[in-house]
Every structure is written in C-alpha cells, then in structure tokens.
Amino acid sequence: MASTTAMPPLRAGATNRFIRVIFNHLATVYAIGSTLLVMAPLIAIFAYLLFKGASSLNLNFFTQVPKPVGELGGGMANSILGSGILLAIASLMGVPIGIAAGIYIAEFGRDKRLSNMVRFTADVLNGVPSIVMGIAVYTLIVVPQKHFSALSGGVALGIMMIPTITRTTEEMLLMVPLNVREAALGLGLPNWRSVLSITLRTASPGVITGCMLAFARVAGETAPLLFTAFGNQFWSTSIDQPIAALPLQIYVYALSPYDEWHRLAWAGALVLIVLIVVSVALVRYVAGRGVLKGAS
Amino acid sequence: MGVGIDVSDLNAWYGANHTLQNISLKIPANHATALIGPSGCGKSTFVRCLNRMHETNPVGRVTGSVRVGDTDIYAQASPVEIRRRIGMVFQRPNPFPTMSIYDNVASGLRLNGFRNRKILDDVVERSLQQAALWDEVKVDLKKKSGASLSGGQQQRLCIARALAVDPEVMLMDEPASALDPVSTAKIEDLIFQLKSQYTIVIVTHNMQQAARVAENTGFFLNGKLVEFDATHKIFTNPTDKRTEDYITGRFG
Numbered sequence: 171m172a173s174t175t176a177m178p179p180l181r182a183g184a185t186n187r188f189i190r191v192i193f194n195h196l197a198t199v200y201a202i203g204s205t206l207l208v209m210a211p212l213i214a215i216f217a218y219l220l221f222k223g224a225s226s227l228n229l230n231f232f233t234q235v236p237k238p239v240g241e242l243g244g245g246m247a248n249s250i251l252g253s254g255i256l257l258a259i260a261s262l263m264g265v266p267i268g269i270a271a272g273i274y275i276a277e278f279g280r281d282k283r284l285s286n287m288v289r290f291t292a293d294v295l296n297g298v299p300s301i302v303m304g305i306a307v308y309t310l311i312v313v314p315q316k317h318f319s320a321l322s323g324g325v326a327l328g329i330m331m332i333p334t335i336t337r338t339t340e341e342m343l344l345m346v347p348l349n350v351r352e353a354a355l356g357l358g359l360p361n362w363r364s365v366l367s368i369t370l371r372t373a374s375p376g377v378i379t380g381c382m383l384a385f386a387r388v389a390g391e392t393a394p395l396l397f398t399a400f401g402n403q404f405w406s407t408s409i410d411q412p413i414a415a416l417p418l419q420i421y422v423y424a425l426s427p428y429d430e431w432h433r434l435a436w437a438g439a440l441v442l443i444v445l446i447v448v449s450v451a452l453v454r455y456v457a458g459r460g461v462l463k464g465a466s
Numbered sequence: 467m468g469v470g471i472d473v474s475d476l477n478a479w480y481g482a483n484h485t486l487q488n489i490s491l492k493i494p495a496n497h498a499t500a501l502i503g504p505s506g507c508g509k510s511t512f513v514r515c516l517n518r519m520h521e522t523n524p525v526g527r528v529t530g531s532v533r534v535g536d537t538d539i540y541a542q543a544s545p546v547e548i549r550r551r552i553g554m555v556f557q558r559p560n561p562f563p564t565m566s567i568y569d570n571v572a573s574g575l576r577l578n579g580f581r582n583r584k585i586l587d588d589v590v591e592r593s594l595q596q597a598a599l600w601d602e603v604k605v606d607l608k609k610k611s612g613a614s615l616s617g618g619q620q621q622r623l624c625i626a627r628a629l630a631v632d633p634e635v636m637l638m639d640e641p642a643s644a645l646d647p648v649s650t651a652k653i654e655d656l657i658f659q660l661k662s663q664y665t666i667v668i669v670t671h672n673m674q675q676a677a678r679v680a681e682n683t684g685f686f687l688n689g690k691l692v693e694f695d696a697t698h699k700i701f702t703n704p705t706d707k708r709t710e711d712y713i714t715g716r717f718g
Contacts, residue, residue, distance in 0.1 A: 280524065349560040353624070355522055357574040357631060358550030367577050371564050 219443060223436035231437055236403050236419070242430060246438050248405050250445070252320070252414035253389065255407065256399060259324025260388055264331030265381050269370075271332065272339025272377075277365045289340070296333035303330055304394035312398060320406075320413035323399025327391060331384040338380025342373035378457045382450045389446050392417040416442045468665035469535030469634045470495040471516060476530035478511050478520055485511045487689045489530070493682070498657055498666040500676035500697065503686035504712070509669045510557075512686065513637045516667065517552040518545040534635060550578070553628030553664075557640040559620030561612030561627070567594075567603050570612040570623055574631035589630050597626035598656055618649025625656060636660065638668040642675065654679050673713060677701055685709045 230245045237244030271288060279285025307326040312318055346369050354364035370377070395401070400412040401422065407413075416438055423435035471493040478486035486508045493499045501509040514520040515528055518539060532539050539548045561570050569576075571590045580586065590607070594600040599622040603610070612623055621641060628636060638657070642650040657666055657679045670676050676683050677697055684694040685706075693700060693709045704710045711717055 347560075349556055349558055350562065352519065352522070352554075352556060353560040353562065353627075354573075354577075356517065356519060356549055356554035356556070357577075357627065358546050358548075359574075359577050360546050363577055368562055368573075372562065374564070 216443065219436065219440040223433070223438075223440035226433040226437040227440070231434070231441070235405055236434075239428065244434070246414075246416065246419055246434065246441070248402065249414040249416045249419040249438065250441065251405075251407065252399070252402065253416045253442070253445075255320055255409065255413060256324045256327060256395070256415055257385065257389055259321060259409065260327035260331055261381075261385060263325060263328030264335060264384060264388075267328075268332045268335025268381070268384070269339050269377060271336040272343065273365060273370065275336070276340045276343035277361075277369065288336075292333040292336045295329070296337075299393075300330060300391050301393040301396070304397045307394065308397035318398060318400035318412040320399055320409040320411065323395045323413065323415065324409070326394035326398045327388040330388050330391065330394065331381075334384040334387065335377075335380050338383070339373075339377050342376030342380070343369055345376070346372045374457070378453065382453055386446050386450055389449075390417055390442060392421050416445075467634070468496040468663065470665065471635065471667070472533040473516075474531050474533075476512075476515060476532065477528070478508075478515055479525075479527040480511075480523065481525040485689050486515070489691045491684060491691060491694045493665065493667060495665050496662060497682065498661040498668060498680040500680035500683045501667065501669045501686060502671075502673055502676050502683060502712075503692075504717070505671075507686040508689040509684075509686045510639050513554075513639055513667055513669055516635070516637055517549050517554055519549070519554065521545065550574075550631055551633055552635040552637060553631065553633035555621070555624050555628055555636065555638045555641045558644050559617055559624050561615070561620050561623050563611065563613040565612055566608045567610055567612050567615070567623060568607045571626050571630050574627060578631075590626075593626040593630040594623075596629050596656075596660065597622045598652060599623060599626055616649075618645050618652060621645060621649065621653060622656070625653075629660075633664065635665045635667065638666065640669050640671060643671055650675075673701070685712060687712070 230243055231247075232245060232250065233247050234243065234245035235248045236246070271292070275285045275288055279288070303326050307322050307329070311322040311325060315322070350372060351364060351369055354368040355361070359368070395415050395418050399415050399418065401418040402412045402414040420435045420438040420442070423431040423438065426432070473493070474490045476486055476489040477484070489512060501512060503509050511520060516532060516534070516539075518528075520526045520528055522545075528540065531541065534548070534552065537543050537548075562573060565573060568590055571593050572586050575586060575589060591600060591604075594603065599619060602619060603615070603623075612620065615623060621644075625636075625641075642653045645653065654675060657668065660666060661679075668676075668680065680697050682695065683697040683700045685692045685700065685704075685708075687708055693704060693706045695705070700709060701713055704713065
C-alpha cells in the first residue's frame with residue numbers, strides 16, 4: 171500500500187493485521203457459500219427430475235398424444251406443441267407492448283404523472299396472483315366467446331409478461347449514458363430515430379435479458395391456463411380451440427392416482443425445464459452474434 | 467464550405483438560472499473561433515445554443531436570434547435540420563458503443579435514410595482521412611467496435627462521424643480536455659486543417675490551445691461575453707481588465 175507511512179502506528183499493528191486477514195477470509199467464504207446456495211436449488215431440482223423422469227423419456231413421449239386411462243404408453247407431443255403455440259402468442263403480445271411501454275416511460279414520459287402511473291400499474295400487475303390473471307382473461311375472452319381457446323391462454327400469459335419487460339426495458343434505457351443520446355441528436359437524427367436506432371440498440375442486451383426472464387417465468391405457469399387454454403387430450407393447433415400445455419398436462423397427471431401418469435408427469439417436468447433453458451440459450455446466442463465484442 | 471454565424475441578443479436559462487445574458491457576436495466563416503472562460507461561465511451553454519442542443523434539456527430555454535448563413539435557426543428551421551448543418555463534437559468521446567467503426571461514421575447518413583453502399587464507402591473513407599484516423603483503423607473498419615479504440619482515437623472517430631454528414635459549421639465543446647497531450651496535439655492539427663473548409667467554434671479551458679488554433683477568441687464570465695476580438699489582441703493587449711486578470715492567471 172502506498173500510504174502505509176502516513177498511517178498511525180496502531181493500524182499497522184500485528185493484531186490488526188491478523189484481524190484483517192481473518193475477516194478477509196471470512197468474507198470470501200461467505201460470498202462463495204452464498205453462491206453455492208443460490209445454485210443449489212436449481213441443481214437439486216434438475217438432478218431430481220433427471221432421476222425421476224429420464225427413464226420415462228422415449229421417442230413416444232415426443233410423438234404421441236396421451237393414451238386413455240388403463241392403456242400404457244402415450245406421450246405429450248400435443249402439450250409440447252401447445253406450450254409452443256401459447257408462448258408464441260404470449261410473446262407476440264407481451265414483447266412489443268412491454269418494450270413500447272418501457273420506451274415511453276424512459277424516453278418520452280415528460281408527463282411525470284402518467285409515467286409514474288404506468289410504472290405503478292406495472293409493479294402492481296407484476297404482483298397480481300397468476301390465478302387472478304386467468305380469471306380476468308376468462309371473463310374478458312372466454313365468457314364472451316363461450317368456449318376455451320389457445321388465444322385466451324396466450325393472452326393471459328402475454329399480459330403476465332408485460333410488467334417485467336416494461337420495467338427492465340425502462341431501467342436498461344436509463345442506463346444508456348446521456349452523451350450517447352446527445353451524439354445521436356447532434357447528428358441531426360429525429361428523436362424517434364435516435365431512441366430506436368441508438369438508445370434501444372445500445373440497451374438491447376439488457377432488454378433481451380428482460381424478455382427472456384418474462385418468457386421463462388410464464389412458460390411454467392399453470393394457473394392462468396386452467397380457465398383459458400383449458401388443456402386438450404388430442405392434437406389441436408387451432409388458436410380458437412382448447413389447447414394442451416405442458417404445465418397443465420403435468421398438473422393433471424401429477425394429481426392422478428396412476429403410477430404410469432406420475433412417471434409421465436416427471437418426464438414432462440424435465441422436458442419443460444430443458445425446453446426453457448434451450449430457448450433462452452438460443453435467443454441469447456442469436457441476439458449476441460451480431461453484437462461486437464470489445465465494447466466497454 | 468463554411469458559413470458565418472451572427473448571434474444577437476441571445477439569452478439562455480436553465481430553469482430559473484439565467485446562464486447567458488444578452489450575448490451578441492459575429493463568428494466569421496471558415497475560421498476557428500475559441501471561447502474561453504472559467505468553469506460555469508456559460509461558454510458550453512453558448513455553443514449548445516448554436517445548434518439548438520440547449521433545448522433538449524427539459525429546463526433549458528432560449529431567447530434572441532442566431533443566424534447561421536442566411537437562416538435564423540430559431541425562427542426558420544427545425545432543430546433536426548439545423549443539427550444536420552452544424553456538427554458537434556463533445557467533451558467526452560461518445561462513439562455509439564454497439565456499432566463498428568464503419569457504422570459509427572456512416573450512422574448520420576444511414577439513419578437519415580441514405581443507403582447507397584458505394585457512396586457510403588467513399589464518405590466513410592474521406593471522413594476518416596479528414597479526421598486523420600484512416601490509416602489506424604482501415605484494416606478492421608467493420609470488425610472493431612468504436613468503443614474499443616483509445617480515447618484519442620475515439621474522439622477523432624467522433625469528429626469523422628460529424629464530418630460525414632458534411633456540415634457547414636463544427637462546434638467543439640472542449641474536445642481535447644479528456645485526452646493526453648499527444649492526442650490533444652493531433653486534434654489541434656486537425657482543427658488547423660479543417661478550418662479552411664468549415665467554420666469552427668471551439669470551447670476550451672486551455673488558453674494555449676485557444677492561442678494555437680483560433681484567429682478570434684471570446685472571453686466569457688458569469689454568463690456574459692466580456693470581450694471578443696482577434697486572438698493575438700486578447701492575449702497580448704486585452705481591452706477589459708477582467709480579461710487581463712483571467713489570462714494572466716489572477717483568477718479562474
């Protein structure tokens with residue numbers, strides 16, 4: 171240390187040094203321990219799912235629809251596809267609305283009252299129990315249509331994605347330094363162009379992370395689908411009909427009294443987690459490819 | 467070619483703070499004009515009024531008139547049009563961090579809808595050469611991020627980016643204050659070469675820099691323009707006592 175000579179003799183004493191070294195080690199151990207604790211649940215869940223579910227995974231699981239009670243075999247092909255369709259509808263709705271709302275609060279919210287209101291609404295929406303979201307969409311879409319549908323399920327999930335995406339977009343945009351915005355305006359770019367092509371682009375890694383967080387969260391939701399997508403034992407790709415979804419199928423199978431269905435539920439849970447991890451990794455890879463390395 | 471700037475009775479505020487008071491001066495075309503003065507005297511605010519950047523601050527307000535060439539920029543043009551004619555280089559280098567060197571220089575044209583590849587290539591090369599950066603970056607023009615360059619290179623990149631849209635005036639707000647002496651010398655050389663084609667207004671804390679690059683110098687103090695004259699006159703025989711005190715280092 172450069173300033174040791176200026177220190178009072180007391181602080182350079184051997185006892186203090188001893189305490190300092192001990193404290194340093196304690197803090198390191200604490201940090202490492204916490205890291206392990208954070209990782210432990212995910213690893214434990216994943217290991218347990220592998221242990222319970224991997225043995226039931228075979229080609230049929232991915233190609234067949236559920237068999238009636240009493241017949242062995244059958245798979246969750248329709249649920250995997252159904253989850254894909256539901257999440258596509260949810261993302262098509264949640265991502266554009268969420269990002270646009272985030273842009274409004276961060277960049278155009280000159281009216282402080284309105285942007286505070288949007289922010290507050292987003293936070294409350296984030297805390298609304300997912301079953302309530304299901305009931306709300308049931309009332310808004312299912313009741314007037316008089317039947318369950320993939321569309322209503324997708325909308326319920328989409329609404330749940332919005333607050334997370336809005337708040338992350340806002341925070342990431344606000345982290346873009348003022349001088350980058352000024353550079354864009356100084357070049358004679360209109361404000362909208364500067365926001366879309368410069369500010370949003372600079373913030374895009376964080377915005378994408380926010381979208382993936384929201385996606386991963388709703389991918390495993392069961393409650394909002396109970397009254398909306400409803401589930402389906404057969405092939406269906408129509409967004410106007412009830413549709414199967416992995417979490418719903420897991421829910422039904424796990425509550426059933428049959429051992430065969432329990433095994434399929436475990437396998438379904440394993441597939442759901444793997445699919446979420448793979449899709450998040452894929453989006454990160456694709457989005458990260460174009461971004462140049464070496465940026466500070 | 468550059469155009470002259472005629473400022474009359476310019477006042478600017480930040481909220482209730484009257485930052486610039488009754489500024490009038492004529493900045494000649496195709497010359498470099500330096501603005502000096504202690505921190506907070508209003509010289510940065512003044513250049514930001516010349517391309518209507520001051521009003522991007524929510525509490526910023528301007529009155530008075532600024533004529534750039536034949537245009538009264540506050541009465542006869544939109545801020546966007548004006549900023550395309552008047553380039554700006556900021557105190558801290560601010561390349562677009564997610565863009566390559568090429569994209570940074572091309573950004574002004576491209577984001578305004580210009581797409582011709584051949585012409586873009588030419589403009590990027592010419593601008594980087596004008597900014598004396600071409601030889602250092604030509605090999606990885608499209609591979610390296612603008613943010614991966616050194617501070618001095620980043621600032622020359624920002625100058626190239628401003629030159630690419632072919633402005634008539636270049637405003638420089640302490641362009642070398644965050645740079646080391648070698649990079650500073652390069653920027654000054656650049657100003658020296660550019661001023662035959664552009665009208666340059668440079669804000670600086672460094673009085674030697676003003677003396678080296680500018681034909682005319684203005685001295686700001688507490689929001690007022692104290693004195694505006696030929697640079698050698700300001701530095702050797704100032705009319706106002708306050709100017710003399712400042713340049714001889716008695717305050718500021």
